[in-house]
Amino acid sequence: MKRIGTSLTALALTGALLAGCSSSGSGQAPSAPAQNSDAKPAAAPSGPKEKFVFWDKGEYVEAYNKMMKERAEKFGKDNNIDVEYVVVSQNDLKSKLLAAIEAKNPPDLIVANDPVAKQFVASDQLVDTSDIINKIDFSDGAKNIAVTSDKYFMVPHSLQLSGAFLRKDVWDKHNLPIPKTWDELYQQAKIVNDPKNGFYATGFPLGASGGNDAEGMVRTVIREFGGSIVDKDNNITVNSKETLEALKFIAKFWQEGLTPPASVTWDDNGNNKAYLAGTVGFVINSASIYDSLLKDNPELEKKTVMVPLIGGPKGESFVGSGNVFAIFKNGKGTKWAKKFVTEFYEKDFYNNLIEQIGGKYVPAINGVLDTPFWKNPNNKSAGWLSMIKSIKGAGNYPGPEDDLGSKAQTMQLATKAVARIVVEKMDPQKSLDQLEQELKQLYGKK
Amino acid sequence: MRRSTYVKIRKLTALYVIGLVASVWTLFPIYWLVKSSLTPNKLMYTPQPKLIPAEWTFSHYQELFTKSPFLGFVKNSLYIALLVTVISVAISVLGSYSLTRLRFPGRGFMLKSIIYTYLLPVAVLFIPMYVAISRYGLNNNKNALLVVYPTIVVPYCCYMLISYFKAIPKELEEAALIDGCNRLQSLAKVILPIASPGIAVVSTFAFTLSWNEYLYALVLTTTPAQQTVTIGIASFNFGDQTIWGLLTSSSVIASIPAVLLYFLAQRFLKTGLAAGGVK
């Protein structure tokens, strides 16, 4: 026993000495990079091939990444270059990108949600894409999501509409029509709400972590009540009677228990989960809920209708959001990225891709919505298409899309104003005053 | 005699009651995780959920091993975590011995410096670290993790080992030195055998620290061939959607090696005091 112990220790000690050397070696010695290039001799014979690095969005519907990978690989073969196609989860894209940018080692091309990509415009990381925008027949709604400060540094990949999911069976049980306005929804919510049995009329998120669901909804209501955060010249116009009414109105859903209490800290996943659990009757979300329903819960899918977003006293004011391509200046294969994006909208491929995703993505180009796929009455996501023509701008509408605008959105300042009323029971006007202060500080105004 | 039996029963009862309560507390979330990994998708979310689902399925595990590159992630993680553990524990045994038993100028400074490395969280260090690593051309290479992970593992190992070494009476080692052993021999023959249960614990935790690390793995590796289990698990999360069946089943699988390792470590190094100098 003792001998085994001793030899084990001896082994450990030898290991320690060796390990000590190797770890200090790779830490500082210049031999480390050489070792690394030894490990990848792939393109040795015909001289080093050019390389195209593409970080794509990870998509719940597997077909998307499969098709994209095939296309990227084919692109590599056709152009005789190496292609590194990588799927990066959207939740982690930002951390990974920031590290890569700081090391001047970014990918050539990414697909990201438009607010994520927009942030890299301000730090001057992205390539001007006006030439691609001019070459392709993009819809106006799609162009809206790719513009920042009147310039194009992104290319719209596809739109992702946010609409309403409604439990038709519950509404039918109470003989209620589908709501067209926020006030109708509020009146109906009081009828269908049944918290004693664990059912809430609505599932609205108000959490601070991640995503746009909460801020998107609050801003929609503010606009539809006639208010605005900033005007088109970036004057802060938030402190108005209209915005005040909007904030008070949204807060009622929590004050009167029409939405689950936990929603105050929900992230974007919270309303999806609650809807799929069948504990809420009305949510606003992208069509991601639809493809989860199709895949996992056909019974609930049958009870669901997808209806366009509802309007307020001042009508409907929808904004677009979606996926964009962004090309990084410091990438080594920038020209390949441009070529890939320009060829991406080839009709057969593009339509097929959109259809494979099952309606969660809406085409960014004109004239492709008359396919059987979108005309199919069973395709519930087609119920949202009518929203496209009402799209007024992107997330910061009527303000310009710029760095400060997207910061105000990612900081969820409007959401927090509602949360103060709901959680801290702050007076609505006081909360609005604070929101105005925060915006002024952010925009550097007195 | 009667009284001592009574005391024994009372003690055993107390042990079992505490053990039971602790097990329920520990296992309940685990149960929920395992249950979810065996629940068909359509029953994954339900209002007023029940403890026992109406239907069970192994399909998530089947899908995990046949359709996803999960096994490759496991292989990478094993490679990284085992190597990092061996390297770090070995380095730390030597360092800790030096810091507890030898006297030299700068010892106190070194002792503090080791733990000061923990003062900034990985959440703010990962960008500067990535910049440094990519300067050596090690980005998207799992071997970069072999360089980086010791920075989170070694300070832990050193400090725990120092505390275990300190608990060993100096007299034992002095006896060995008088018998003609040199320092390293006394480390190998006296200190290590006595501290072996401690080393077993340290190794297990060193392993889990590298096995569960996420942020460095996320930024330092990019292609699946280089990536680790934590990245594999996180990849079942898509924006506002999650494939719960795969996320939970992969987590269950991923927690097995650490528990297994603990048992192996205990078995191999059980000798403890018995093997030490005290006969």
Next chain:
Amino acid sequence: MKTAAVKRRDDRLLGYGLLVPVAVIVFVIIGIPFVNAIYLSFTDKVVGVTPKFIGLANYMAIFSDKEYWKVLKNTVVFTVGSVGVKLVLGLLLAVVVNQNFFGRGLLRAVLLVPWALSGMVSAVTWRWMYDDTYGIINALLLRWNIVHLPVAWTSDPSIALLSVIIVNIWKGLPFFIFSLLGGLQTIDGQMYEAATIDGAGKVRQFFAITIPSISPVIAITVLLSTIWTFNSFEIVYLITGGGPLHASAVISTYTYEVAFLQNKMGQSLAVAGSIIPILVALIIFSMRKLNKDD
């Protein structure tokens, strides 16, 4: 025969020699990014842009922000609460699994499992269990009539911090149990035998032998856990996002907010840097305790 002086010199050389690998890790691999990060906290760093030195401006900005102080207070409550409970329960359970009884091996395995799970998985699982409409905890409490309305674990500002503390305890308890167990196992059994002969009871033995023998282990376990808990991120971020309205936010989630939502890398590093003096004081304090018996 070597002279005492030669022996001392040999010891000194050996002392340095054995520390070389550790020194490389501490001063090179982590040291360089660490110093770089501290420097950047005095700049207006934004990722991808060359930083400009701005002195203490970042620190001034955060110290004058009342959210910062709220978050710092939360962090202290979070850390002291978690570590305190973990220490007491950890000591109790370490003593329990150090006894001889049937099923001990199984109990040890069970108690280790939370540590074996990744932080992300633990957090999303708890978040799911905490929910008030589809979570199992509320479902059971309601079913057993313990409560009549679901408990808003993650959204009631007076409970949210407690809820994340509970998860931190759950996740971190194994570290205490097994570190302390490692210490208990190095105690020489003869000491107890001697004490028993001297007529000392179990309780006295615990305080006279057990605690002093493992006090270095306790000190270090507490120290490491305090630093980790102070800087822990995933549990809070993934369960409450620091909400509602920073009611459960801690320094690390706040750092993340400043760095990645407000895009101010320099200021975020200042937030992280600002707590270093607190931790250093703690380290010096525990070192003194640790070195007392030298």
